[in-house]
Amino acid sequence: MPAYHPPHIPSSDITPKHIYLSRRNFIGAAAAAGFGFATAGDALAAPLNAVPGPYKLNEKLTPKEAVTTYNNFYEFGVNKEDPAQNSGAFKPTPWSVKVEGMVGKPKEFGLDEILKMKLEDRTYRMRCVEGWSMVIPWIGFPLSALLDQVDPLGSAKYVAFETVVRPEEMPGQSGLFQALTWPYVEGLRMDEARHPLTILAVGLYGETLPNQNGAPIRLVVPWKYGFKGIKSIVKIKLVEEQPQTTWKNSNAREYGFYSNVNPAVDHPRWSQATEQRIGEGGFFGTKRVDTLPFNGYADQVASLYTGMDLRANY
């Protein structure tokens, strides 16, 4: 398969209707709110330009429609189609990400500044803890590039992340039955955070992230289960102690801090040995493939965990 070139795909061919519509809503809202229509609107609508990244993956891409209509983002509801259906009112601009904690130069990054980072195409496998997987062409930049700008202190051992809380725009954050406690929080060990595979994604399939996939900026850690990839990030904090993580808080027996993809360690309620590739095979021929240790990235990351009991540190 040839390398992926986003500019060759006309956006009219690949942008589903509901995204146009949500974009129109956004532009309307932006105009109503009286803030910079041209700047913000253009930043959202324009395809992203990215250079080819270092990790090539010769696997069939999951169709864009599957990536954008079948996923988990509990802030918008617990069903797979909920994020696409319920995220129309979410406003990903204006946006900023606070980077603070054990850093020499704490800083608040505006979205325009973030989009000026050197963006790369990163096509990664994505393995959900529920037993399904995708191959997604992300656009983003290494998290380490951001961390370098804030001068991390030597005492910082972990990186903690936090998702935005906006019950009025995120229906899953209000009501009687809320699946999790908010804000959604995640964390990485410093060496995991600085690993070149770890990226902050701002787009997929050549365009900015749709709301349902974590607009405008999310984490992607391809060797870990998908829920580690925290979405719509507003805060990144460098800390000394292992940070709280939402799914571990919700059920520590089933979800650990590390959550590395591991076919040998089953989820207490289901096997992790195989995974179902979404968007392939259809109804009568579901495509099931073997799950790989570290989701196939063992060569790059296994050394981070030398000597660690991966069964105990699930």
Next chain:
Amino acid sequence: MAPLSAAIPALPRRYHALSIWVLYIVGLCPAAWYFYQAATGGLGFNPVKTFEHLLGIWALRLIIATLAITPLRDLFGINWMRYRRALGLLAFYYVLMHFSVYLLLDLQLNFAAVGGDIAKRPYITIGFAALLFLIPLAVTSNNWSIRKMGQGWIRLHKLIYLIALGGAIHYVLAVKSVTAGPFVHIALIGLLLFYRAIRRPLLNWKRGRRQPARAAR
């Protein structure tokens, strides 16, 4: 105490048999519709799982409907006892389809994986046990068995309470978090099972209340 039963017009007796057949056909419609949707791409990008889950949820709904027949009669005077067998059998068909989709389309006859799931995963163990328990109930859901078995039939069919409880636990354990949808189904099953525990004292109390009233007349 039967205001609701008065509000619902009684179906003429000659339509009773027909209405039961209509119930069978209507009851199988969700399965047929979702199958059509799944096969034609209408159930999203994971049609097998979605279809499997929908069949399971409908099985629970039919079990809830089956369990609701007795309280409807006791408390509201609505006698739909003639539909109970159809509802119970439909529930069994849905559980069977739910398991078949899991076996054929989800795990694709990978019997090692199926065996491993049943042995190691409590929610699947419980779900499979509920399916097994439903078989004798389905097999004896006919007038001949009722005549032949007498009191034994009533005792055997009390298994539905265990099956309903198993179905509820299976559902709770299968989801990542209990939100409104699962909660409503489980709460209804809990309520209907709880009703069985208080049914005798409740009916006695009602009867006792009626007695003095009649004596005064």
